[in-house]
Amino acid sequence: MSASKETEGAVAVITIRNPPVNALSQQAVESILKVLKEVQFDPAVKAIVICGENGKFSAGADIRTFENIGQKSDSLSHFLEDVNSMAEKSEKPVIAAIEGVALGGGLELALGCHYRVAHVKARLGLTEVLLGIFPGAGGTQRLPRLIGLLPALEMITTGKIVFAPVALKLGLIDSVTEDNTIKAAIHFAQNVIGKPLESRRLCTKPIQCPPNMETIFNDSKIKLKKLFHGAISHQLCVEAIRAAVQLPFAEGILKERELLFSIFNSEQARDQAKARQYAFFAERRVTKWTTPSGANWKSASPHPIGVAAVIGLGTMGRGIVVCLAKAQIQVIAVEQDGKQLEMGRKAVTKILERETLTMQQRGLALMSDSFGSITFTLDFNSLKNADLVIEAVYENMALKKEIFKQLSSICMPEAFLCTNTSGLNIDEIASVTGRPHLVIGTHFFSPAHIMKLLEVVRGYHSSPTTISTVINLSKVLGKIGVVVGNCPSFVGNRMMGPYLHQAIFLLEDGCYPEEVDKVLEEFGLAMGPFRMSDLVGLDVGWRSRMESGLTGPKLLPGALVRQREGKRYSPLPDILCEKGRFGQKTGRGWYQYETVGGRNAVPDPWVQNFLHDYRKAHTIKQKPTSQNEILEWCLYPLINEGFNVLEEEIASGPEDIDVIYNNGYGWPRHMGGPMFYASMVGLPKVLTKLEVFYENNPDIPSLKPSGLLKKLVKQGSPPLKEWRSQLGYQNSKL
Numbered sequence: 136m137s138a139s140k141e142t143e144g145a146v147a148v149i150t151i152r153n154p155p156v157n158a159l160s161q162q163a164v165e166s167i168l169k170v171l172k173e174v175q176f177d178p179a180v181k182a183i184v185i186c187g188e189n190g191k192f193s194a195g196a197d198i199r200t201f202e203n204i205g206q207k208s209d210s211l212s213h214f215l216e217d218v219n220s221m222a223e224k225s226e227k228p229v230i231a232a233i234e235g236v237a238l239g240g241g242l243e244l245a246l247g248c249h250y251r252v253a254h255v256k257a258r259l260g261l262t263e264v265l266l267g268i269f270p271g272a273g274g275t276q277r278l279p280r281l282i283g284l285l286p287a288l289e290m291i292t293t294g295k296i297v298f299a300p301v302a303l304k305l306g307l308i309d310s311v312t313e314d315n316t317i318k319a320a321i322h323f324a325q326n327v328i329g330k331p332l333e334s335r336r337l338c339t340k341p342i343q344c345p346p347n348m349e350t351i352f353n354d355s356k357i358k359l360k361k362l363f364h365g366a367i368s369h370q371l372c373v374e375a376i377r378a379a380v381q382l383p384f385a386e387g388i389l390k391e392r393e394l395l396f397s398i399f400n401s402e403q404a405r406d407q408a409k410a411r412q413y414a415f416f417a418e419r420r421v422t423k424w425t426t427p428s429g430a431n432w433k434s435a436s437p438h439p440i441g442v443a444a445v446i447g448l449g450t451m452g453r454g455i456v457v458c459l460a461k462a463q464i465q466v467i468a469v470e471q472d473g474k475q476l477e478m479g480r481k482a483v484t485k486i487l488e489r490e491t492l493t494m495q496q497r498g499l500a501l502m503s504d505s506f507g508s509i510t511f512t513l514d515f516n517s518l519k520n521a522d523l524v525i526e527a528v529y530e531n532m533a534l535k536k537e538i539f540k541q542l543s544s545i546c547m548p549e550a551f552l553c554t555n556t557s558g559l560n561i562d563e564i565a566s567v568t569g570r571p572h573l574v575i576g577t578h579f580f581s582p583a584h585i586m587k588l589l590e591v592v593r594g595y596h597s598s599p600t601t602i603s604t605v606i607n608l609s610k611v612l613g614k615i616g617v618v619v620g621n622c623p624s625f626v627g628n629r630m631m632g633p634y635l636h637q638a639i640f641l642l643e644d645g646c647y648p649e650e651v652d653k654v655l656e657e658f659g660l661a662m663g664p665f666r667m668s669d670l671v672g673l674d675v676g677w678r679s680r681m682e683s684g685l686t687g688p689k690l691l692p693g694a695l696v697r698q699r700e701g702k703r704y705s706p707l708p709d710i711l712c713e714k715g716r717f718g719q720k721t722g723r724g725w726y727q728y729e730t731v732g733g734r735n736a737v738p739d740p741w742v743q744n745f746l747h748d749y750r751k752a753h754t755i756k757q758k759p760t761s762q763n764e765i766l767e768w769c770l771y772p773l774i775n776e777g778f779n780v781l782e783e784e785i786a787s788g789p790e791d792i793d794v795i796y797n798n799g800y801g802w803p804r805h806m807g808g809p810m811f812y813a814s815m816v817g818l819p820k821v822l823t824k825l826e827v828f829y830e831n832n833p834d835i836p837s838l839k840p841s842g843l844l845k846k847l848v849k850q851g852s853p854p855l856k857e858w859r860s861q862l863g864y865q866n867s868k869l
């Protein structure tokens with residue numbers, strides 16, 4: 136953890152060293168400050184280049200030291216601003232040579248320099264806000280002075296990362312190179328020796344402001360509130376930028392400091408920052424997967440995938456083809472029907488065209504000159520060339536087994552066979568193949584080319600190499616793969632089950648869909664349960680309930696309308712489906728939509744009358760329910776199922792569940808994930824509430840508190856990072 140200096144003629148090169156990403160710990164910052172001072176006084180040095188070791192400028196302040204959020208990050212920001220200010224005031228030109236990343240405090244350091252030279256593949260951004268804080272080392276004051284108010288407002292308040300070519304257009308950097316960045320920066324430095332520096336010091340630069348600034352700030356705050364569901368740090372960013380516009384630089388810096396300090400002084404803001412930082416590390420934690428049998432990320436090496444095949448070109452299959460092609464993997468896309476194949480080809484081509492455009496807008500054209508080639512074919516035999524096959528036909532066990540039987544004889548003996556299912560039994564599918572160790576579940580989320588989550592479902596026989604290969608593939612695809620066990624609906628959907636049932640029971644008891652959705656959306660979920668069900672399609676669950684005899688022709692005669700096998704059951708969604716109300720796809724569901732396929736959910740008087748009549752017919756008394764009751768009634772059973780999932784070793788740790796919810800189910804990151812949220816609320820409170828719910832509703836089994844939750848409370852509710860040690864995994868061979 137240090138900074139060192141070498142000289143190249145009259146140019147001193149300061150290298151930041153703190154592997155793996157040159158994070159700016161207090162020690163690293165002190166070290167840069169010391170070397171920077173030294174070269175200021177060295178008469179042989181006429182210019183200074185600052186770079187990072189191993190192809191990375193810096194990933195910003197060292198988040199690992201934020202554990203006691205407050206003191207550490209606050210004083211670190213002071214130190215870092217001292218460095219930035221010293222670089223800025225230097226009488227010798229200081230040039231940042233940016234390779235890899237300049238994020239957060241890393242970019243703030245670069246902003247203190249007089250010039251910035253970046254490699255064409257470098258990524259730059261003030262990402263602090265995504266960790267619940269904001270650029271507190273001069274970033275909010277310098278960036279608007281450099282690139283203008285509006286682009287700075289966007290970058291700072293959203294944590295947007297830009298690639299070097301876009302950064303050049305924005306005026307964020309001065310030069311882009313495709314060659315050795317440090318050499319290019321030294322060359323640049325040699326050319327600017329002796330040139331006046333006053334105009335290069337951002338602290339002296341005025342901000343170009345549009346006349347309607349107040350409207351811009353206010354609109355921005357409203358937009359951010361909607362986009363980030365009440366996360367405080369985004370709002371504070373706007374205030375800091377407002378200070379940049381209204382105050383002289385030195386006063387702006389003080390205001391920035393004061394606002395940063397206000398995060399550490401507010402319990403809510405501090406909790407949000409903790410949650411976001413936890414979410415960041417949880418995503419890294421899940422890559423270090425383990426299984427109950429003792430296999431883990433270290434016990435197997437992934438196989439590279441050069442050629443992948445996708446079977447089935449429905450919505451999911453198309454998305455999967457796109458993400459493989461974007462990762463420059465050669466794809467064989469197979470359909471059994473000529474018309475479907477043609478439709479699939481057209482849809483994939485259209486998505487790829489859109490993606491190309493987006494990439495060009497993000498300045499990535501240079502890097503994405505080719506997608507992986509795609510062969511669209513009806514010929515199953517072409518699968519013999521694939522290293523890995525992803526079957527993505529619709530959810531039908533018989534059909535999937537038929538396909539896997541064929542794959543087993545057609546594919547190379549070492550080819551991996553994946554099934555894209557949201558809940559079917561992986562072992563049953565693997566059982567028809569001669570290679571169950573190479574079979575695994577890959578549960579993609581829709582739209583598959585956009586959603587980051589991939590549930591990687593290990594079967595009983597899935598080998599560590601198979602798991603490792605698919606986890607590695609998920610990284611190649613830019614996704615986060617989370618290894619989960621094989622049980623009906625796996626982790627995410629399984630936990631959704633009780634949550635959705637609870638929400639529907641609320642409708643029986645007197646609430647309306649929009650009321651319930653509003654509470655959960657204000658909590659921060661991207662969509663409430665009813666808007667989400669309308670988006671997914673109510674017919675999906677209806678079909679599966681018919682299949683399992685809960686409704687429809689297979690329902691046993693004499694079954695009670697609101698009970699199944701002694702458990703509470705609500706027929707409300709079944710009745711909606713019988714009336715053809717499938718959600719957005721039919722223009723009617725829990726809400727009404729302007730058109731078939733429309734997205735704008737409007738409360739529907741028909742639904743209100745229907746619920747009213749239903750309650751009357753079943754003599755259900757309407758109970759008043761407070762917002763807090765709605766929240767606890769819906770979320771605590773979801774969390775409880777999370778504890779069951781942990782206890783049954785379906786997920787290997789609370790972080791796994793939280794990563795799944797943050798990336799696949801629209802859980803607000805500033806709430807960390809359902810298990811983190813439970814730890815913040817307090818396990819005794821969650822347990823007590825569940826006990827009361829269950830006592831009053833013994834016909835809802837999902838309210839029965841999980842054994843693990845009870846055990847943790849009995850042990851004095853240890854912090855979340857210790858829960859893992861309470862799981863069966865500690866007895867494994869790890």
Ligand SMILES: CCC/C=C/C(=O)SCCNC(=O)CCNC(=O)[C@H](O)C(C)(C)COP(=O)([O-])OP(=O)([O-])OC[C@H]1O[C@@H](n2cnc3c(N)ncnc32)[C@H](O)[C@@H]1OP(=O)([O-])[O-]
Binds near residue numbers: 156195197262
């Ligand atoms: C003070 C106020 C002002 C300033 C505030 C800030 O700057 S706030 C900061 C603003 N900065 C950000 O928001 C940037 C956050 N970082 C990133 O976005 C990505 O890590 C990346 C793009 C830098 C590299 O992606 P990639 O897929 O190539 O690799 P990877 O993601 O797997 O990481 C490799 C290892 O590095 C670790 N590590 C990473 N960053 C930090 C850090 N800052 N610190 C500590 N550690 C960090 C990471 O945990 C992992 O450790 P493990 O598991 O091996 O023990």
